[in-house]
Amino acid sequence: MRFLAPVLAAGLLLPTLTACSNGDGSSGDLEVVASFYPLQYVAQRVAGDHATVESLTAPGKEPHDSELTVRQTADVARADVVVTLGGFQPSVDDAVDQEADGAVVDAHEEVRGDDPHFWQDPTRLAAVAQRVGSALAKADAAHAADYRRNAQELVGDLRALDRAYRSGLADCRVDTVVVSHDAFGYLDRYGLDVVGITGLSPDAEPSPARLRDLADLIRRTGVTTVFSETLVSPAVARTLAEEVGVRTATLDPVEGLTDETADLDYLSLMRRNLEALRTAGSCT
Template sequence: MKSLAVAAIGAALLLPVVSGCAAFTDDSASSADGVEVAAAFYPLQYVAERVAGDRLGHGVTVETLTAPGGEPHDLELSPKQVADVAQADLVVYERGFQQSVDDAVDTNATGDTVDAASVVDLVPFREHGVDSDEIDPHFWQDPLMLADVADTVADHLADIDPGHADDYQANADDLRSDLEQLDQDYTAGLASCERSTVVVSHDAFGYLQRYGIQMKAILGLSPESEPTPADLAELQDLVKSEGITTVFSETLAPKEVAESLAHDTGVKSAVLDPIEGLSDETADEDYLSLMRSNLSALQEANGC
């Protein structure tokens, strides 16, 4: 369902748009106009596509604002992407994670919105053992939190397109079942490990700590930051004292520091995927398969 004000946006990225989108009233309206969803980055795209189900490409389109291979933290919206936000019937995003998306939603969105940060209970990095009061946005590392977002997306799609409300709810139920099984697999898979400490590139995995592991980041809150010599010396001592076998770098971020630490301490280097976005190497994967790959890597590294 396209807003009549979209054509006025052009290159003037964040000019106010005043027209809105009405909910569908019957199946014929929905099939004629379609439902347009803009998802800010990959986990939210995955949720929207799963909730759309068989209607994806047949009445529902999902546009992602963060291109595959792009770093979502650094996203700057193009004029076309601002237009995508403006004309979308539903924007699924996470306030506080991507400022350019927040700005576009505040100024241009004319349809419905789902803010994941208002759906799940985000916690400060401090609760994950990091000396910072900033909020940790990486909630999708907890499958049950992602399931809550899926339920909310289904509710909003049902309001927009009531003729297919039962389909959206059934699809969200199926996704929740998959995510609950994933949660159970993580709980069982990390229950009996020889080691509990995991050295990672940066603090993107804190929500996994509810499964009994402890994350120690090399780079802190930003994948672009640099550790001090004192930080590296502390990590080298940690690797040796804890018997750590693996230092994890991550996709979509530089690997040199993690690989250097692994080399200097004589342990293996491996990759964990923060699942912020797909890349050329993971184009055929999805959230579930990437989370399972991460679980296998953690089990191997920690002797589970």
């Protein structure tokens, strides 16, 4: 496997890793690697008990900034299926391009423009679930029917989530949403105008002019809440909210689990976000 051959040989002597980063994975003969949490969740749901699913992003870590270890690169090399989002994590892209021998499911075709956060639209994640089902069925024909059934069950759950968002956000007094960084743009599917304090990078610092413009926007549109988010410091969001006299609350970008959300999953986190949005928007 080119320069990784000695590493892979050593890796075979290591104990088998547990299935997923939140300790709630599946086990089986098929090895699946997912680049970060939303794709891990899909892979786990579709794989069921027939595969081991690894995440390349540790719990509580911001996936934008992830760098792979040598061992994780070896995991990519020996995986039967890799589920990834091209262009989102450069170190993962490099490992997939150079070392992946198994099937690769790249969710990039669900991305709109430069915004990678497609999983905020459950219908786009459903499309990935179907492709993961097909890839696993091809890699492990003996359990193909199970993979396809699991994929369809997940698609059903995601479509139900989409319906909940459409109905829950259909009648809101305020449809402008101010968030820490531009990770929620796909919520425009539900009629929301989402404005990030910073752009696509959660580490960027807003300029004083940007903060003044946002303060004016909040006053003009009647925004009641400035949202901070998990995995990112809430300091700027709190400062802006205090300046204009509105509340703060938290939206989860569902990029990864933390100690506080370890007992939740993609569906429950998205539904919790929905309730926060309904409260902020005075939705009926």
